[in-house]
Amino acid sequence: MTTFESLGIEAGLLQSLETIGFVTPTPIQEQAIPVLLQGTKDFVGLAQTGTGKTAAFGLPLLQLINKEQRTPQALVICPTRELCLQIAKDLANFKAKKGSIGVTAVYGGASISDQIREIKRGTNIIVATPGRLIDLIERKAINLEGIHYVVLDEADEMLNMGFKDDIEFILKETINRESIWLFSATMPPAIRQVSKRYMDNPHEITVGKVNSGNANIDHQYYATQHVNRYETLKRIIDFNPGLYGIIFTRTKADAQNVTESLIREGYDIEALHGDLTQAQRDKVMGRFREKSIQLLIATDVAARGIDVKEITHVINYELPDDTEVYTHRSGRTGRAGKSGVSVSLVTPREIYRLRQIEKLVNTKFHKMDIPSGKDVCRKQFFHFIDKMLQADISNGEYATYLPILQEKFADVDKEEIMQRVAALEFDRFLKYYENAADLNIRDSGKGSRESRSAERGGRESRSSRSSNGNYQRLFVNLGTKDGFYKASFLQFILDMSGLSKDVLGKIDMKDMNSWVEIEPSAGNKMIKALDGKNYRGRKIRMNDAENGGGRRR
Template sequence: MRIENVNLNDNIQRALDEMGFEEGTQIQKEAIPVILEGKDIIGQSNTGTGKTAAFGIPILEKIDIDIRFPQALVLLPTRELAVQVANEFRKIGKYMDGVKTVTVYGGADIRDQIKKLKAGAQIIVGTPGRVIDLIDRRVIKLGELKITVLDEADEMLKMGFREDIELILSKVDHTTQTLLFSATIPKDMTKLIKKFQNNPVNISVLREGITAKEVKQSYFLVKHSDKIEALTRIIETYTPKLTLVFCNTKRAVDELYDTLTVKGYNCDKIHGDIKQSQRIDTLNRFNNGLVDILIATDVAARGLDIKEVEAVINFEVPIKEDYYVHRIGRTGRAGREGSSFTLASAKEIKKIENIEKYTKKSIRKRSVPTVDKVNEVKQDKFIRGIVDVIEKGDLGENRELAVKLIEKGYDIETLIAAMIKKLVKFDKSDDRDLNDLIPERRKSLRKGQRNLGRTVRFHVSVGKNQGIRPGDILGAVAGECNIPGTDIGEIEVLKNYSFFNVAEEHRDRIVNGMQGSQIKGKDVIVELSKEKKSKKSREKYYDNDKKNNRKKQFRKK
C-alpha cells in the first residue's frame, strides 16, 4: 500500500504487501495521515471501504512494543465485529514482534480473557460491557492509553451502549486521541463528540449507492418451509456456474448442505467450526470450478478470497444490513455482471425494507419459477448441449454404439426418448406455486412498531435497583446474541427483575448466548419467563422465589 506523504514501518508494509494492498482506499488516504499527526477524527464511511485498516495501520505505527500495557482501545457493538477487527490488527501487525492484540467480549470465559490481558497486551478490541467489567476488576489499566476508537458508533448507540461508552471514556484521566467511525451521526453522538473529542477533523467518504452497480438484486417471498424447494428451482432455472449460498448460522449451513447433497447437487460448505486448512481447500476447489455451490455463513463474505461468483443466494435474510452488502459484494466484480437472490419469508420482509433504505436501492420482487419453467430450462440446456456435441463432430466409437441400438429394432424416437430419460431428470413431484401471498406491508402496525409474529418472553435477574435501563437489556441481548434490535419487542424493567419479548426464532440463540453473560458489568441470569401475570404479581412471584431459594440454602447449611 502506498499513501502520499506517509512512510510506513517496513514490517507493516511487508504485511500489507502480502495481504494484497496496492493502493489505499479513499478513507485510508484521508484518515491515516491525520491520525498519525495525533488529531481526533470523525470518520464517516460505508461498510467495505477499508476503515479498519484506516485506523489499524496508524495505531500499529504508534505502538511502543516495550510497554506491555494497553495503548489502544477499540470498542465495537458485537463480538463478531470485535473478532473480525482484532484479526485485521493481527494480520497487519504480523511481522511486528512484541505487539499483542487481545479480544474481550461477553458470552465467553472471562478467566481466559483475564489470563491473556495479564500476559501483556498493547491493543484491546472489545464490546463495552465486557471492557467495563475488566476495568472494574482492575485487569484493564488505562494509564498508558494513547488512542480510543469507537467503531460502528451509531450501531453502539442504537443498541443502548451510550452510557457504557461515556463511562469508559470518563475513566481515562489523561488526554488521549479519540477516533470515531460511523456511517451516520445521530444527535446522541454529537453529545459524545463535544464531551470527549478535541477539535476533531471530519472525514466523510460516503457513497450514494453502497452496493455494486453490476449486481442485479432481487428477492422472492416464500414460506420458510418452502425455501429449499424455491432454492433448487432458482438454481435450476438460472444455472449459474458458481453459486454462493448464505445462511445466518452454522447449523443452517450444515442442514442445507446435507439436504442439497442428498438431492445430488455438487456442493460444499464453510463456517467457523471447520478447520482453517479444510476451509482453504474448499475455497480452492470452489474457485477452480470443482464445486458448483458453496454454502457459507458470513465468515465467507469478509476477507476470504472468493473469485468470479456468478450468483449469490441469501437462503436467509442477513441479520444486519451491512452483512447483505458484504454478501452480494462477492459477485459482480471487476466489471462483470452478477446476480443476487434473497429468499424472504413474511417475517423477513421488514429486513428487506431496511436493506433497501441502507443501500438506497430497491430490490426487485420476483416470482419463484414454476416446475414447468424449470423443466423447460432443462430441456433447452439439454438440446443446446446435444447440438454443440454434433457440431464439434468427432463422434467416433459412439456411432458404432448408435448402430447397435438401432439394430435392436426400436424406432429412432423411442431410442432418443429413452436416452433423454436416462440422462435428464425432469421433476413433477412438487408443482405447487411457492410464491407467498401474505401481505408484504403491515399497514395496521403503528409507526415504528415491529411485527414479530410469535414471540417468547424472557426473565432477566436485574432491574431498576441495579441501575438497569431498557436500552441496557436491548444492547446486551442484541450484541451478545448477534440478533437485530428490531427483533426484540417490549422490554419491562421492574425493581429487581426485568422482562423482554423476542421473536420465537431467536429463542435458542438467546438461551445459549446469554449464559454467563453480564449487563453493565453485572452477572445476570437470562431464562425463559415462568409466569405471565400482572406487574405486581410478577414482582411478588419472583421476590418470593428468591426468598424461598435463600431458605433452602439456609436449611442446607
C-alpha cells in the first residue's frame, strides 16, 4: 500500500497528516507528489473537483520552502475568495507540525492594508485571487522576483471567468520561477495555449477521464415545458425532503426571482449573485455550511470556488450554454467518495444540448418522471414519520412537561393522535397538491411537431427564426481578447441587461468584436444596458449591426 512517507513526504508534514487523519494518498496525490518534490519540473494535473488536489501541490510546496528566508517563494493563484481561504486553511493544517512557514491569503473584499502589512511582516507562500494580486503588484506592495513555484489551481474556472490576461500578466512578473504547476478539471484549448506558452515540456498526468463526470454522481433530467419550469423545480424539491443542494441559474435576475418565489412559499433558500457585498456573501455561505438553509441558488460566476461537503443535489434550473460548465456544476456533489445527484430541467428544444453534455461527461442521463401531487405527499409523509421515529428522546427539556402531555392525551387513542399529527403537518401539502396537474410531457405520436423538435434538439426553432430574419442583429466591441468565452460573455450581457436567455439567438464571437442575435422587442433594452458602459477601462459600444455600424466585412 502506498503511503505519504513512501512518496517522499518528510517527518514534520507526516505528523500533521496523521493528526488530520490523512492515511492513504488519493490517485492525484500519489502521481503528483513525487514529481513536484523535484521542484524544477513544470507540471499539468487533470483531475475532477474533490480529488485532493490541494494536498497534491500543498505538501510539496511546504517541503520545498526555505522557512529561514521570510520572503514569498511560492504563489498559488485560484479563482475565488472562498477557494483562496480554503487553500490557505488547508496549508496551515498541513504545516502545523513542521514549523513557522508563513502562508498569506490575499483576495478582494477584505482590507488591502491589512494584507500589505502581513506581507511586509514576512511570509513564504502567497495564496491569491488574480485581481487582488495584480492590485498589490501595481501598488509595488509585493515583489514576485523571489517566487520559485507558481501554482494555477482550478485553471479552467479562472479562464472561464475571464482571468486569462490576468494570469499571463502574473506569469510575466514571476521571472525567476523554477516551475509552474497547473491543476484543472478540464483541458480546453485556452489552457493548452497557456501551457505551451509558459511551460517547458510539462509532466502531464490525468486522473480519471478528462471532462468525465464523477462516477459517484447520478445524472438525471426532467423533461418539462418552459412555462412549467418553476413548478417542476418545486415538485423535485418537495419530492426530496432531505435535499441539501445548489440550484444553478444562468442569470442573477433568475436567481433572485426564483429565490423570492420559493421564500414566499416557505422554503429555506438564499441567493448568491454578483450584487451581494462580501459581508452578505459570507453570511449566506455561513448559513449554508451550517445547514441553516436547505438550498442555495447561484449563477455559475457567483458559485465559483464553493467547496461545501455533503451536498446531496445539484439542480440545473437551466442548462449551461457552455457544456464544460456542466462538469463544474455537477462536481459540487458526489465529493470525497460520497454519492450525489445532478438534476437538469430540460425543455424539448434543449434535448440536443443535453445529448452533447452526455458525450462530454461520458455518462448516460436518466430520464425521470415529474412526481405527481400524490407522490409528493406520500414521500413527505413517510419522511416526517421516519424523522419522528428517529428523534433522540434520551435527553430533552420536554421531560418537565410530560405529565401535562399525558393528562392532555389521556382520553385520546393512538390512532387519533396520528391523524391529528398528519393533518397538522400535511394540510398545506394536501391542499396544494390535491388537484395538481401532470407536468410530464407526453409524446402525442410520431407525427407531433413537438416530438420531432425534441429529437432535433430544438434546432429548427432557433435556426429557422434566424434564417427568416426574425432576429435583430447587434454589434458590440467586446470579444475573446477581452477574456470572454461564449458562456462568460452570455452571462455578462444577460446580467447587464436583465434579459432572459430565451430572447437570444446565435452569438458570433471574434477577437475584438461580437455579434448577438436578439428578438427585436428586446434589442433596444440590450443596447441601452450596455452601450456607453465601461468594461475594464474600455468604453462599450453596442448598436444595431445593420443600421448603426459594426457590419461584418
